[in-house]
Amino acid sequence: xxxxxxNGKNIILKEKLTLFDLxxxxxxxxKKVAIELNGxxxxxxxxxxxxxxxxxxxxIVHFIGxx
Amino acid sequence: MKPKKDIFKVxxxxxxxxxxxxxGKYKNxxxxxxxxxxxxxxxxxVAVRRVNILxxxxxxxxxxxxxxxxxxxxxxxGCFNSEDALRTLRLAREMGGWKLVKLxxxxxxKTLLPxxxxxxxxxxxxxxxGFKVLVYCTDDPLLAKKLEDSGASAxxxxxxxxxxxxxxxxxxxxxLIIKNxxxxxxxxxxxxxxxxxxxxxELGCDGVLINSAIALAKNPxxxxxxxxxxxxxxxxxxxxxxMKKTLMASASSPKKGxx
Numbered sequence: 001x002x003x004x005x006x007n008g009k010n011i012i013l014k015e016k017l018t019l020f021d022l023x024x025x026x027x028x029x030x031k032k033v034a035i036e037l038n039g040x041x042x043x044x045x046x047x048x049x050x051x052x053x054x055x056x057x058x059x060i061v062h063f064i065g066x067x
Numbered sequence: 068m069k070p071k072k073d074i075f076k077v078x079x080x081x082x083x084x085x086x087x088x089x090x091g092k093y094k095n096x097x098x099x100x101x102x103x104x105x106x107x108x109x110x111x112x113v114a115v116r117r118v119n120i121l122x123x124x125x126x127x128x129x130x131x132x133x134x135x136x137x138x139x140x141x142x143x144x145g146c147f148n149s150e151d152a153l154r155t156l157r158l159a160r161e162m163g164g165w166k167l168v169k170l171x172x173x174x175x176x177k178t179l180l181p182x183x184x185x186x187x188x189x190x191x192x193x194x195x196x197g198f199k200v201l202v203y204c205t206d207d208p209l210l211a212k213k214l215e216d217s218g219a220s221a222x223x224x225x226x227x228x229x230x231x232x233x234x235x236x237x238x239x240x241x242x243l244i245i246k247n248x249x250x251x252x253x254x255x256x257x258x259x260x261x262x263x264x265x266x267x268x269e270l271g272c273d274g275v276l277i278n279s280a281i282a283l284a285k286n287p288x289x290x291x292x293x294x295x296x297x298x299x300x301x302x303x304x305x306x307x308x309x310m311k312k313t314l315m316a317s318a319s320s321p322k323k324g325x326x
Binding site for chain 1: 116
């Protein structure tokens with residue numbers, strides 16, 4: 001179990017997950033997002049090998065409409 | 068008649084249209100996509116935001132505007148310091164491999180005028196990191212030159228504050244910026260209606276960026292098309308070289324043969 005902060009929200013993960021698992025869990029498209037873990041950008045190749053730990057702060061972003 | 072070899076090139080990217088459009092403020096993505104199509108633009112600005120993790124069915128911009136067919140220009144809208152702007156653009160680059168970005172570092176919440184000190188600082192860092200940066204800036208000719216010297220790929224002076232629709236407030240400054248700049252000058256922000264865009268193009272701007280004026284029109288699709296024509300019109304007018312202004316009249320019909 002890990003208590004994390006995901007996009008500003010406190011979330012409890014019951015199982016041990018990698019960033020790749022997290023994307024799957026929320027049904028996100030790998031190609032359409034970017035992830036920042038504790039202030040550092042994680043490249044897509046490393047999603048599978050990056051395990052989520054207690055108190056991690058994760059930001060998942062995508063493109064939206066803007067001027 | 069189209070002028071020959073009038074190529075619009077921003078950071079090695081050739082664009083067919085001199086009109087770049089924003090994708091914010093529309094009713095929905097369907098309307099966004101239709102307006103972009105009607106505008107004829109082949110580059111659109113987009114923002115970087117948190118994914119809504121609780122709403123899995125929320126539509127995605129990318130499902131309506133294919134980034135393989137239309138160039139996405141990620142912006143840093145809403146960033147009030149260099150750190151946030153850099154963070155946003157680094158994430159944008161990671162998302163899709165985009166090096167071409169629009170930098171805007173805002174300084175004031177009410178006017179959304181750019182903080183030029185932070186903007187200059189950010190431009191230098193981004194250029195060092197290999198980004199091709201289009202920079203939103205004030206219409207100050209000296210600062211615009213400083214941005215160019217710092218490696219900006221294009222200068223994007225405001226016509227008037229973002230979303231104000233006030234049109235071009237300082238034509239003289241814009242003209243000076245255009246005259247001094249070796250990189251493209253794209254008027255960004257404040258354009259309210261099609262004639263404003265024509266005037267910008269007639270001044271010699273290389274392009275214009277429009278969002279609110281299209282999105283907030285009663286008929287956004289018609290306005291998008293109107294801007295498409297306005298930009299082409301202004302460019303052709305600029306290339307044609309206008310007639311001289313005189314104080315007194317000059318008859319258009321010959322005097323000879325007058326009865």
